[in-house]
Structure formats: C-alpha cells, structure tokens
C-alpha cells in the first residue's frame with residue numbers, strides 16, 4: 045500500500061522551491077485561487093507518471109523564468125522508502141532509489157522508462173487506472189457514471205483487443221503473411237516433384253555412361269599394352285638401324301683413310317733415293333772435323349809459343365837487373381850498417397839535444413831580462429815614507445780639534461735660538477692671550493708697568509742673544525775655512541804617501557825579480573854545461589849521417605833483392621824455355637802428320653774453307669733427318685693400312701650379320717601410328733564420358749541439396765497451418781462476445797462486490813447495485829446509466845434519480861471499488877477541489893463521505909480553497925503566493941491527536 049511522505053518542487057509551475065510533508069489520514073492543502081495548491085498534486089502526479097495533469101506540455105511545467113524544473117517524491121510502500129526524482133530539461137536523468145534510513149540510498153531505476161516501470165510495480169497500477177480512480181480532478185467525482193464504459197474499456201485494454209482484431213490489425217496481417225508463406229510452400233512442393241524426377245533421370249544416365257566408360261577404359265588398357273609391345277619392336281629395329289648407320293659410317297671412314305694412305309705411299313721410292321744421296325754427301329764430315337780440330341790446335345800452339353818467347357825475353361831482362369842490384373847491395377852493406385848505428389845514436393841523443401837547445405835559449409832570455417832589470421834598478425831613487433806619515437798624523441789631529449770646535453759652536457747656537465724662541469713666545473703671550481693680567485712664567489698678577497718692563501727686558505735679551513749668535517756664526521765660518529784647508533792638505537799628503545808607497549813596492553819587486561833571475565841563470569848554466577858534451581856528440585853524428593845518407597838511399601833501392609829471388613827467376617826462365625821447346629816439337633809433328641801449311645795465314649784460310657763445307661754438311665743432315673722421319677711415318681702408315689683392310693673385312697661381316705631391312709622398320713612405325721591414333725580417340729571419349737558423369741553427379745548433388753532445403757521448408761507447413769488456426773482462433777476469442785465479455789463480466793462482479801462492501805461503510809440505504817458496461821447503452825439521448833441501484837424493496841432506481849450526496853457517495857465508492865479490484869492495495873486518494881459548486885449541506889455530506897473513505901485508503905490528499913474543509917483535515921497546509929512565487933506553510937498537524 046503506497047503512502048506519500050514528502051514532495052519537493054523546484055521551479056515547478058508557480059513554485060520556486062517548496063517542500064511539502066504529508067501525513068497518513070486527511071491532508072488538506074488550502075489556499076486562495078491561484079496560490080499554487082493544485083501545483084502540488086500536479087507535482088505528485090508528474091513524479092509518478094512523468095505526465096502533466098493539465099493539458100500542457102512538459103516544458104510548460106517549468107516555472108516561468110527558470111531553465112529547468114525538478115520534482116522529488118518520497119513514498120513508502122510496505123514499510124520501505126523510495127525516492128522518485130524527475131527532471132524537466134537540465135540534463136539530469138530520472139531516478140528511483142530505495143532509501144534505507146541512516147544507511148544508504150540505492151538507485152533501482154535510471155531513466156524515465158525504467159522509473160515508470162518501477163512506479164507501476166510500486167503502485168500496482170498504471171496511469172490509466174490511477175487517473176480514472178484515485179486521482180480525482182476538479183468536480184470530476186461523478187464523471188465515473190458517464191464514462192464508466194470508456195473507463196473500463198481503457199482499464200481492461202479492450203480497445204487494444206479490438207485493434208488487434210481489425211482487418212488492418214496485426215492478427216489479420218499475420219494471417220495474411222502465413223497464407224503467403226503457405227502459397228510459397230505449395231510452389232515448393234511442385235518444385236520438389238520436378239527435382240525428384242530430374243534426379244531419377246540423371247541417375248539412369250550416369251549408370252549408362254559409367255558402363256560405357258568402363259568398356260572404353262578396358263579397350264584403352266589393351267591398346268596401351270599393344271603400343272608398348274610395338275614400341276619395343278621398333279626400338280629393337282631402331283637399335284639395328286643405328287648400329288648399321290654407325291658401321292656404314294665407320295666403313296666409309298676406313299675406306300677414305302685406306303685410299304689416303306695408299307696415295308701417301310706412292311712418294312716412298314723418291315724419298316728413299318734422296319736419303320741415299322744425302323747420306324753419301326755427309327760422309328766427309330768426320331775427316332773434315334778432324335782436320336779443322338788440328339788447324340785449331342796448331343793455331344793455339346803457335347800463339348802459346350809466341351807468348352813463351354815474350355815471357356822468356358822478359359824473364360831474362362828481369363834476371364839481369366836483379367843480379368846487378370844484388371851486387372850493388374853487397375857493396376853498400378857496410379855503409380848501411382854504419383848508417384843505422386849512427387841513426388840509432390842520433391835518435392838516442394835527440395831528447396837531450398832538444399833540452400840543450402831549450403835551456404840555452406832560456407839562459408839567453410834570462411840574461412837579457414837580468415840586464416834590463418839591473419838597468420832599471422840603477423834608475424830607481426830610494427824614498428823614505430816615515431816623514432810623510434808623521435805629517436799626515438799631525439794634520440789629522442789638527443782637523444779633529446777644529447771639528448770639535450765647530451760642534452761646540454753649533455750647540456751654543458742651538459741654545460741661543462731656543463732662548464730667543466722662548467722669549468718671543470712670552471712676549472707674544474703677554475700681548476695677545478693674557479687677559480687676566482697674570483705672569484705667563486710665574487703666574488703672578490701683572491701690572492701694565494710690569495708688562496712693559498718685561499717686554500723691554502725680553503727685547504733687550506733677544507738683542508743680546510742675536511748679537512752672540514752673529515759672533516758665533518763668524519767664528520763658525522773662520523774655523524770652517526781652516527778645516528777645508530787642512531782637509532786639502534791631508535788629501536795631498538795622503539796622495540804623496542800613496543805614490544811613495546807604490547814606488548817603494550815597485551823597487552822591492554824589481555829587486556826580487558833580479559834575484560830570482562840570477563838564481564835561475566846560475567841553475568841554467570849548470571844544466572847547459574852538463575848537456576854540452578852530448579850536444580857535441582849529436583853534432584858529430586849528424587854530420588856523419590849527412591855524408592852516409594846517399595849510400596843509404598841507394599841501398600834502400602836494392603835492399604829488396606835476394607839470392608833466393610834471383611835463383612827463383614833463373615828456375616822460372618829455365619822451365620819456360622823447356623815448355624816452349626816442347627810446344628815447338630809438338631807443332632812440327634802436327635804439321636807433318638796432317639800435312640798442314642806452316643804459314644799461319646794459310647792455316648786460317650784453310651780452316652775457314654773447312655768450316656764452310658761443314659756448314660753445308662749440317663744443312664744436308666737436317667734434310668736427311670726430315671726425310672728419314674717422313675719415311676718412318678710412311679712405314680707406320682703401311683702397317684695401319686694393313687690393320688684397316690682387316691677392320692673393313694670385319695665391318696662387312698657385321699653388316700651382313702645385322703640383316704636390317706628399311707621396309708620392316710617403316711611398316712612397324714605405321715602400325716604404331718595407327719595404334720596411337722586409336723588410343724587418342726579412346727582417351728577423348730573417356731574424358732568426355734567422365735566429364736559428363738561429373739556434371740550429372742554435381743547436378744544430382746545440387747538438386748538433392750535443393751530438395752533437402754525444400755523438405756526443410758515443407759516441415760514448416762504444419763506449423764504455419766497451426767499458427768494460422770491459432771491466430772484465427774485468437775481473432776475469434778478477442779471478439780467482444782468472447783474474451784471481452786468474459787473480462788467485463790469478471791471485472792463487473794469483482795467491482796460490484798467491492799462496491800457493495802465499500803458502500804456499506806458509507807451511510808446509505810441502497811444495498812444492491814448493478815454495473816452496466818454496455819457501451820451502446822450509454823450513448824444517445826436516452827442515456828442509459830452505467831450503474832443501476834436497487835433500493836431496499838428491490839426496486840430499480842436510476843442514478844440520476846438519486847440525491848446529489850447519494851450520487852457523490854456512490855461515485856466515490858465506485859472509484860474506490862474499481863481501484864481495489866485492479867490494484868493490490870489502493871493506499872491513497874487525491875481530490876482536487878471536490879466541493880466546488882456544493883452547498884453547505886452537501887459539503888458536510890462530502891466531508892463525511894471522504895472521512896468514510898479512510899476505511900478504504902490510508903491517506904487522502906485534499907486540495908481546496910474552502911476553509912471549511914480545514915476542520916476535516918488531520919494535517920493542514922496553507923498555500924500563499926508572494927511575489928508570484930507559491931509558499932507553503934503548515935497550519936495544523938493533528939497527527940498526535942489522531
């Protein structure tokens with residue numbers, strides 16, 4: 045059973061933002077016309093069905109000036125809370141959520157369609173049922189009498205049933221569709237027969253052609269065997285033929301070769317003659333070669349003899365020279381020995397001689413230097429420096445004294461200057477700063493007189509001191525002059541002393557040098573006297589060597605000659621003479637043996653002549669060798685000819701043995717051609733038959749497939765016939781007389797029962813009622829009422845004859861009865877301005893009736909502008925419009941009282 049708890053409006057009709065809470069029992073919404081009361085129940089209706097109550101569009105529900113509107117409705121069904129949220133524009137989808145208090149909110153439906161479906165489940169009724177029964181618009185309570193038939197048709201959807209049955213309705217068109225399909229099935233049946241016949245024919249044809257194919261294949265196999273045999277036969281004939289060809293070729297090759305060889309052999313006698321001639325010609329080669337060799341030997345010997353003669357001459361000359369040198373050498377040997385002795389002694393004395401020369405030179409130099417130094421010494425004067433030294437000492441002492449005096453003058457001058465400065469300060473202080481007339485020195489008081497006196501005294505004192513300073517200056521200058529003179533004198537005297545000292549040092553050095561030279565000269569003289577005898581000997585040896593040097597040089601020239609060398613040369617000469625004699629003997633022998641001329645020129649000419657002849661012989665030998673090789677070839681050709689002749693005989697024998705005939709070969713080939721032609725024809729025939737069989741089988745398969753499909757299609761026939769029957773039956777059932785009448789009767793008795801039960805709750809004397817859903821009866825001028833009332837006596841009373849209160853009660857009861865029959869639990873009744881146009885008495889009656897309705901529904905929402913109805917409400921809400929916006933105010937809440 046549904047109960048409304050709360051509705052929230054946002055920009056909905058005249059409401060900007062309103063929240064209205066409802067209670068069980070009677071909720072009265074009161075307010076002036078246009079205050080926005082109906083807007084609240086409109087919002088409830090819109091929340092439930094997303095449809096406007098008024099005849100306006102959804103957009104028109106949005107408050108003027110706002111872009112979108114939303115409504116939230118909180119309902120309770122079987123102790124569960126649901127929140128329906130609807131929106132117009134604004135892009136938010138409608139939702140329905142279940143609210144579990146203090147826990148969560150679960151969205152059950154999203155989107156207008158889904159929400160509508162869920163509302164239907166919660167309410168147990170659709171919009172048609174609700175709007176025809178529990179939702180009663182302004183002054184429409186009794187409308188139910190006039191429209192009962194339509195209401196019932198709407199509720200029972202009889203209208204739709206009729207639509208189903210119409211000739212252009214869905215059942216009719218479905219039947220038509222099935223009929224069409226059945227017609228197609230008839231066509232298919234015809235096609236099935238055709239196909240079955242065709243398949244039968246094709247199968248027969250396949251059988252025939254397969255038989256023919258079998259025969260042809262057998263024939264083909266036989267031909268194949270015969271072709272194979274024929275080919276083998278031809279192959280063997282061809283083998284013979286090829287062999288014959290090869291033998292014939294070979295034979296002709298051999299024959300050619302034979303005739304060639306015979307041709308070549310004709311040359312042979314001529315070649316043999318030439319060979320003999322040449323052999324004869326070259327016979328002289330050997331003796332000629334020997335003679336040439338002898339000539340060459342002779343010429344060599346002649347050259348050798350000539351060379352020997354020259355060598356002998358040379359050796360003889362050399363020997364004679366060596367012998368004279370040897371004699372010279374022997375003569376000079378004594379002189380040479382003396383020369384060597386002296387030369388050796390000279391070498392020994394050489395070092396001492398060098399010392400002697402150097403020492404004597406040194407002695408000479410020292411003596412010259414000594415003479416020079418002694419001369420210089422005589423020139424030097426003797427100087428005494430002590431006098432000068434004393435003079436310098438005295439000048440320095442005097443200078444010291446004068447400098448001390450200067451220092452004293454300077455210190456005295458400083459003292460005087462200090463005093464003057466002091467005095468001038470005192471004087472200045474007296475004149476400028478001392479205003480207290482105090483003595484700047486002792487601090488005593490000073491009179492003007494004192495001041496003047498002091499001033500004069502200071503003046504006096506300064507003058508005295510200045511004069512003293514002047515005197516000191518003069519004295520200072522005088523002493524300074526003396527100091528400068530003394531310094532100059534000191535400088536001069538010191539220079540004199542320095543010069544004297546330098547002179548003295550030179551003299552000392554000279555004396556020391558002289559002494560040194562004297563010592564050196566004495567040493568050198570001693571050394572020279574020791575070296576003098578050796579020097580004398582050296583001179584003597586040198587002189588003698590000068591005399592001997594020529595002998596020595598002559599000796600050197602012949603010194604290399606020895607007795608052995610002379611003997612060797614003599615031996616060599618002897619041997620060469622023997623060799624030359626031997627060669628001459630040899631030459632004589634050859635000339636005599638070979639009969640050669642003795643003259644060398646003649647010999648050479650003869651040699652050249654023999655060489656030319658040998659060259660000629662060489663050429664002839666080459667020619668001979670060429671002819672001999674040709675003859676050798678001809679010999680081998682001759683043996684080849686013999687072989688060839690044998691081979692030819694063998695080939696002829698083999699040809700004969702082959703026994704090949706060309707006409708046999710041609711016949712066999714012709715037979716093979718015929719067989720192959722036959723084979724080709726059979727292959728074509730077999731191919732044709734196979735092709736035809738394949739096509740026939742494919743067709744059979746295709747037709748079988750089509751046949752199967754048709755059979756499947758035909759299986760539908762029975763179903764289609766059944767469906768058609770069912771549809772015809774349905775059309776029949778949906779007939780007003782059948783199902784519609786049944787539904788109406790069912791509803792009628794249920795509603796009548798409920799109506800009687802509800803009316804019993806109302807205070808009415810009528811107990812029995814009868815509903816009339818007959819449409820025809822409600823039309824026309826003499827309108828037959830849709831409800832017939834029976835009084836206590838059982839008399840029929842027309843509704844129109846009843847009092848207003850009775851009619852309202854019955855109308856309300858009828859609505860509640862219909863709702864109860866069709867809804868699981870009718871929990872709510874909504875009435876908009878139910879008392880319009882009612883007088884006071886009727887209003888009271890209505891209030892009672894409404895109150896009585898609470899026995900049927902839990903909650904009643906009543907919209908009214910009639911303040912009298914406030915007292916009927918358990919919960920009163922007042923609506924007001926402020927600034928064009930509707931505002932809600934709770935006026936009373938009798939909840940507790942209830």
Ligand SMILES: Nc1ncnc2c1ncn2[C@@H]1O[C@H](COP(=O)(O)OP(=O)(O)OP(=O)(O)O)[C@@H](O)[C@H]1O
Pocket residue numbers: 057058059075076077078079080081082083084104105106107108909923
């Ligand atoms: N879209 C809208 N925006 C704002 N106001 C609207 C809109 N549509 C209608 N109205 C106004 O809202 C007001 C409230 O109408 P509603 O039907 O709720 O009033 P009521 O209180 O039921 O009045 P009555 O007793 O005359 O039926 C009216 O004045 C109406 O003209």
